[in-house]
Amino acid sequence: MQRARDLSWTALRGIRERMHPGISEDEARAEAMQVFAELGMERLWHPVIIRIGPNTTRTYRQPSLPDVRLGENDSYFIDLGLVFDGHEGDVGDTFVIGHAPERLACAQAARALFHDVAGMWRHEGLSGRKLYDYACERAEAMGWRFNHAIKGHRVSDFPHSVHKGGDLGDLDHTPAKGLWILEIQIAHPTEPFGAFYEDLLVESAP
Numbered sequence: 001m002q003r004a005r006d007l008s009w010t011a012l013r014g015i016r017e018r019m020h021p022g023i024s025e026d027e028a029r030a031e032a033m034q035v036f037a038e039l040g041m042e043r044l045w046h047p048v049i050i051r052i053g054p055n056t057t058r059t060y061r062q063p064s065l066p067d068v069r070l071g072e073n074d075s076y077f078i079d080l081g082l083v084f085d086g087h088e089g090d091v092g093d094t095f096v097i098g099h100a101p102e103r104l105a106c107a108q109a110a111r112a113l114f115h116d117v118a119g120m121w122r123h124e125g126l127s128g129r130k131l132y133d134y135a136c137e138r139a140e141a142m143g144w145r146f147n148h149a150i151k152g153h154r155v156s157d158f159p160h161s162v163h164k165g166g167d168l169g170d171l172d173h174t175p176a177k178g179l180w181i182l183e184i185q186i187a188h189p190t191e192p193f194g195a196f197y198e199d200l201l202v203e204s205a206p
Contacts, residue, residue: 001087001088001155001156001178001179001200002178002202003084003085003087004082004083004084004085004087004088004089005089005091005199005200005202007039007041007082007084007089008080008082008084008089008090008091009089009091010039011032011035011036011039011041011080011082012078012080012091012092012093014035014038014039015028015031015032015035015050015078015080016078016095018031018032018035019031019070019076019095019097020070020097021069021070021071021072021074021097021098022069022070023052023069023070024052024067024068024069024070025050025051025052025055025064025068028050028052028070028076029048029050032048032050032078032080033048036082039084040084041082041083041084042082042083042084042085042086043082043083044081044082044083045081045082045083045088046081046090047081048079048080049077049078049079049080049092050076050077050078050079051064051076051077051079051196052064052068052069052070052074052075052076053068053070053071053074053075053076053192053193054068054192054193055068056075056076056077056094056187056193056194056195056196057187057192057193057194059147059149059150059185060079060149060150061149070097071098072097072098073097073098073099073100073103074096074097074098074100074103075094075095075096075097075100075103075104075106075107075193075195076094076095077092077093077094077095077195077196078092078093078095079091079092079196079198080092087155087156088155088156089155089200090153090155090181090198090200091198091199091200092183092196092197092198092199093107093111093196093197094106094107094110094111094195094196094197095107102188102191102193103193103195106144106186106187106188106193106194106195107195109139109142109144109186109195110184110185110186110195110196110197111197113135113138113139113142113144113184113186113197114182114184114197114198114199116138117131117134117135117138117182117184118182118199118201120134121174121175121182121201122203125174126174127171127172127173127174127175128151128152128167128168128169128170128171128172128173128174128175128180129169129170129171129172131168131169131175131182132151132152132168132169135184136148139184139186143189144186144187144188144189145186145187145188145189145194146185146186147185147186147187147194150169150183150184150185151167151168151169151170151183152167152168152169152180152181152182152183152198153166153167153168153180153181153183154166154168154179154180154181155179155180155181155200156179168180168181168182168183175201177201177202177203178200178201178202179200179201180200180201181198181199181200181201182198182199182200182201183196183197183198184196184197184198
């Protein structure tokens with residue numbers, strides 16, 4: 001699981017290096033497939049999600065607005081669900097290009113909120129449901145709109161649905177280490193942009 005996680009982060013960084021002003025989401029996904037091939041990815045377990053600009057407020061199941069391209073001062077996020085050697089990785093992060101201070105603050109807030117919530121899991125042993133209650137309260141206190149539709153999930157050897165379904169945000173006990181993905185998605189309360197961050201819950205902070 002750790003190797004799948006590490007390789008997934010390597011893939012995400014590889015895609016980031018290929019992002020540039022003017023690129024579309026479809027073009028970015030094509031670039032992503034080249035990165036995956038170089039890393040020896042076995043398969044996808046969920047579609048590659050790259051959201052640009054106003055589409056960063058969209059949830060996992062919502063289709064992107066068409067014909068959106070990355071601007072000179074803009075933001076985007078990458079959400080990957082990859083399988084390496086039969087094990088699932090699931091990572092996501094938000095990036096900003098050019099000069100876009102509010103978008104940068106949003107991206108930084110998503111990362112900070114993830115680490116805050118993960119810390120509550122490590123040190124307080126909160127259940128999955130309480131982790132998401134805490135995440136919502138903290139996001140609103142920080143001045144961001146929290147996406148309640150995102151609740152995290154389990155990963156495992158592929159496919160994880162065989163082992164245990166359900167969402168982290170509905171879990172009434174403390175999630176086990178190395179098996180659960182904590183997902184955080186926030187948005188500006190009035191402007192059309194947001195941020196996303198996700199990673200595996202593990203004992204040590206990265």
